[in-house]
Amino acid sequence: xxxxEFAELADHVFGPTLSRTYTHDLVLEEIxxxxxxxxxxxxxxxxxxxxxxxxxxxVPETSRWEIPAAQRRR
Numbered sequence: 001x002x003x004x005e006f007a008e009l010a011d012h013v014f015g016p017t018l019s020r021t022y023t024h025d026l027v028l029e030e031i032x033x034x035x036x037x038x039x040x041x042x043x044x045x046x047x048x049x050x051x052x053x054x055x056x057x058x059v060p061e062t063s064r065w066e067i068p069a070a071q072r073r074r
Contacts, residue, residue, distance in 0.1 A: 001047040
């Protein structure tokens with residue numbers, strides 16, 4: 001998973017405004033009490049950060065990985 005995919009999925013799952021808020025402000029215990037942005041800067045695997053963010057926000061597994069083709073960025 002690339003950082004661009006992380007950003008696209010976060011925007012899709014949470015909406016553009018909340019995805020930025022959650023990424024920069026939400027402390028994720030699963031990744032040593034870092035925010036997603038801090039974890040990514042420190043080199044934590046993007047997939048691990050995405051999973052921790054989804055777990056923290058109770059995003060169902062079925063909603064985590066797929067963006068419908070009509071809604072994908074081009």
